Amino acid sequence: MLELEVVPERSIGCEQWEFILGMHFSQSVSIIQSQVGIIRGVQVLYSDTNPLEVDLVINLPHDGIRLIFDPIVQRLKIIEIYNMKLVKLKYCGLPFNSPEVLPSIEQIEHSFGATHPGVYDSDKQVFVLNFRGLSFYFPIDSKFQPGYAHGLGSLQFPNGTSPLVAKTAIYVGNMAAGTVGSEEHCLKAPPPPLPLVCYHNNLYLEKAEIIRDKVRTRGLKLHLFTEGNSATRVLLEPKKHNLMKEVWFGDYCEDVLSALGAPSRVFFKAEDKMRIHSPHAHKKDKTRRSDFFYNYFTLGLDVLFDAKTQCVKKFVLHTNYPGHYNFNMYHRCEFTLTLSPENNFNDSGKLIDVSPSPITFRSLPIRSGIK
Numbered sequence: 001m002l003e004l005e006v007v008p009e010r011s012i013g014c015e016q017w018e019f020i021l022g023m024h025f026s027q028s029v030s031i032i033q034s035q036v037g038i039i040r041g042v043q044v045l046y047s048d049t050n051p052l053e054v055d056l057v058i059n060l061p062h063d064g065i066r067l068i069f070d071p072i073v074q075r076l077k078i079i080e081i082y083n084m085k086l087v088k089l090k091y092c093g094l095p096f097n098s099p100e101v102l103p104s105i106e107q108i109e110h111s112f113g114a115t116h117p118g119v120y121d122s123d124k125q126v127f128v129l130n131f132r133g134l135s136f137y138f139p140i141d142s143k144f145q146p147g148y149a150h151g152l153g154s155l156q157f158p159n160g161t162s163p164l165v166a167k168t169a170i171y172v173g174n175m176a177a178g179t180v181g182s183e184e185h186c187l188k189a190p191p192p193p194l195p196l197v198c199y200h201n202n203l204y205l206e207k208a209e210i211i212r213d214k215v216r217t218r219g220l221k222l223h224l225f226t227e228g229n230s231a232t233r234v235l236l237e238p239k240k241h242n243l244m245k246e247v248w249f250g251d252y253c254e255d256v257l258s259a260l261g262a263p264s265r266v267f268f269k270a271e272d273k274m275r276i277h278s279p280h281a282h283k284k285d286k287t288r289r290s291d292f293f294y295n296y297f298t299l300g301l302d303v304l305f306d307a308k309t310q311c312v313k314k315f316v317l318h319t320n321y322p323g324h325y326n327f328n329m330y331h332r333c334e335f336t337l338t339l340s341p342e343n344n345f346n347d348s349g350k351l352i353d354v355s356p357s358p359i360t361f362r363s364l365p366i367r368s369g370i371k
Helices: 025-034 103-112 182-188 253-259 274-279
Strands: 001-006 012-013 018-019 043-045 054-062 066-068 076-081 087-091 094-097 120-121 126-139 167-174 204-214 217-230 236-247 265-268 291-297 301-305 312-317 359-361
Touching: 001 167, 012 076, 012 120, 018 076, 025 054, 025 066, 094 103, 103 126, 204 236, 217 253, 236 253, 236 312, 253 291
Parallel strands: 001 087, 312 359
Antiparallel strands: 001 012, 012 018, 043 054, 054 066, 066 076, 076 167, 087 094, 120 126, 126 167, 204 217, 217 236, 265 291, 291 301, 301 312
């Protein structure tokens, strides 16, 4: 049984690891992979028919934990503990849920302090007690429905038994002033930004703009962020550092390395499937050189270099589309492509192809400028 610390509006975890609100889907998967034998029975849930409208979910059925990710930006927005019997929970180092400590009304109030009256949902027959960044769900029979002026603590239960927490939710924000349906509101809320503790000295992509002139695609303008230092105090504090870089078709390897740093991996093409279209395909290549990629996993970007000139000849932008064969290999690339209205439509009003340049889109463009 996992023994985890709950931090409202932030995370759940232990000394070795923690699931942090705002962390990327792939980072959560990396934690789970590092805990093989400790975290068991992992399920990844998404919609086959509408994967961009339904949340991505990592379900840990043996631990009663559900991690809910936004399907577009793919960052963690809600942590749910839906089976309190399968996990031990602490707050500020003191247990409030374990086989020895039951999460009753009195225990929650003792651990987290007094709060104003919560909200009763008559449809689900649950009473929701809200703290900032944290909610507890108590199953209440309709005959014990509390008045909003008195709250859960004023109820009288037979034989002195009070309900136990059935579910706990951790999120960013304050639902204490909410009404019935606050859970749905929380599910629809945008996820928090990637927290600084999840940067790990990597470079991340805010958005990518495809640079075009009237004739062809020229390159990419990348809005990046990473971890920097603040020199406003005696002790340097980490902070988000934004920067903008441009990479162009025809750039040399050194240019790309100078702009984006070392790639996550260098991949050499073992087989050129387009060579069959060459008039000299039957001849053996004496130099045995092959094109190669710079793979930038945290940017969702691949850069292909020509084997002979070592210049950029192709960009591959990954959208990390759920269900795709390389899903979870790359972070999602948030890219935009602006099309000029006067050049993009023929006489019938239909969109025509204006991108003959070698730029490749993997999966589907998500929230891009393509219409």
